[in-house]
Amino acid sequence: MRTLFTSLKTFGLAAALAVLAFGQSAEAANPLELNFWLSGPRYDGRVAPCESALPTIISQFREKESTFWNSPLTITAYGRIHETTFRPWQSDNIPRRYCTGDVMLSDGKVRNVHYSIVEDGGFAGFGQGVEWCVTGLDRNWAYNPGCKAARP
Incomplete structure (x- = not known):
């Protein structure tokens, strides 16, 4: 051996x-x-206001709950939506607008939602992307504890 x-x-x-x-x-x-034509990303800082992401969050929440968790929960209303911060890090990073607010769910409970709107963060870098977390319903623990990773 x-x-x-x-x-x-x-x-x-x-x-x-x-x-x-x-x-x-x-x-x-x-x-x-040498990639001499590729000059790198140019971020202008044009990020939509907080309210513009709400239809996306509502539809993605409904799809996630029904598809992955077999739950009938939906977002029925929202309120106190406000910006937390804009571009919290140095200016060379990808521009993000962090927002928070309250959402009313179909079970009658009010929960916090934390989300960010990312410039060029959509599918394949086109359009603005939205990353969100509803406190208490982060079942796959992507933003745990308590959606802390969804905040700046």
Whole structure:
């Protein structure tokens, strides 16, 4: 058994040396590979106001509850919607508007909702994306504890 491990170790060492000896050397990028037309993201900071994300949150909440949790819960009303902060970090980061408010659910309970509107955060980077969390209903613990990760 010991000779088997010894022979496997020497074979592995020989294979590594063969790859290094016969492999191609690294070369610098040619002018077409330098990406000289790609200047990087340009964020303008044009993020929609807090109220514009509410229809998205309502529809995504309904879909998540019915599809994944087999629950009839829906958001029936909302109130006290206000901005928490805008671009809380340095200006080179992706612009986000953080908001919070209250939502009334179909079971009669009022819960907090925390969400952010992200510039170019939609599907494949097109449009504005919305990340949200309803306190007490984060069943997959994506933003736990208490939706803390959904806030700045």
